[in-house]
Amino acid sequence: MTDLSFSLSGHTVLITGAAGGIGSALVVAFCEAGANVVATDTNREALTRALADHGDNGSVLALAMDVTEEEQISAVLDTVTQRFGRLDILINNAGIKSSESLLTGNRGKIERTMKINTDAVLLCSRLAVRRFIKNGAGRIINIGSSLSSQGAVFNYQAGGADYCLSKAVVHDITKLLAYECAQHRITVNGIAPGIIDTPMHGRPREETEARHHGRIPLGRVGNPEDLVGLAVFLASPAADYITGQMIHVNGGMLMNG
Ligand code: NAP
Numbered sequence: 001m002t003d004l005s006f007s008l009s010g011h012t013v014l015i016t017g018a019a020g021g022i023g024s025a026l027v028v029a030f031c032e033a034g035a036n037v038v039a040t041d042t043n044r045e046a047l048t049r050a051l052a053d054h055g056d057n058g059s060v061l062a063l064a065m066d067v068t069e070e071e072q073i074s075a076v077l078d079t080v081t082q083r084f085g086r087l088d089i090l091i092n093n094a095g096i097k098s099s100e101s102l103l104t105g106n107r108g109k110i111e112r113t114m115k116i117n118t119d120a121v122l123l124c125s126r127l128a129v130r131r132f133i134k135n136g137a138g139r140i141i142n143i144g145s146s147l148s149s150q151g152a153v154f155n156y157q158a159g160g161a162d163y164c165l166s167k168a169v170v171h172d173i174t175k176l177l178a179y180e181c182a183q184h185r186i187t188v189n190g191i192a193p194g195i196i197d198t199p200m201h202g203r204p205r206e207e208t209e210a211r212h213h214g215r216i217p218l219g220r221v222g223n224p225e226d227l228v229g230l231a232v233f234l235a236s237p238a239a240d241y242i243t244g245q246m247i248h249v250n251g252g253m254l255m256n257g
Pocket of ligand 1: 016017018019020021022023041042043046065066067068094095096097116143144145146192193194195196197198199200201
């Protein structure tokens, strides 16, 4: 029987890129769902500031972790085990924006985009899965992007080809890992946000709204809070039988072709 509980009480979640717009909203949502929350980002001071801005009173375990550094990830996973006994949920949220052309773009920048947005998702997942297998269960939620599956014209207006490529591979990693992990009772799903108003865009909301005017059927760009209910659901017992899915949260944007 499927457990219809949405509570994450007693579950421990590790969120990467937790100082950012979507990451800090995820922290708040998972706290509200009753989880033990481990918030990580490259810059611990920025992380602590972001959590304080979101009303954290010290209940969240905030740790510095660069998602491209295997030693740092392993150290954080060890700390999680010492502090909470086990990790139940990994959210691969850290990412960077980039706007390089695949043909003429700067190779170093393209490689950095792929390293942070793509390779690190696999790296963090591999290290977490080793522990999930010992526990006999686990959840991974990857943050992809609706841009990965949009037509080229929109991609080049809204982001860059290297960004879209990096996220397209995350969508494939999600499905491929889900298949490999299923035998271990580990589910792997993804959320593909549309245009969400966060620091990543580097401009005021009104400018983002104007830029994408007419492209989003629900008539506005998204907020980080538009995504987090789905993340909590995918992490909860109620989603036990869902794996290998990439769910778009984009105000209906893809319906515009
Ligand atoms: P954000 O506000 O810029 O947050 C991203 C966070 O990731 C930042 O705190 C950033 O730290 C951190 N980060 C960057 N490189 C890292 C690394 N190597 N190790 C650990 N943390 C690192 O952006 P966001 O909009 O919340 O984005 C969150 C995720 O959603 C990203 O994967 C993004 O691609 C995805 N997404 C966003 C949108 C959107 O419209 N906002 C749409 C689709 C998908 P620094 O600031 O110090 O670099």
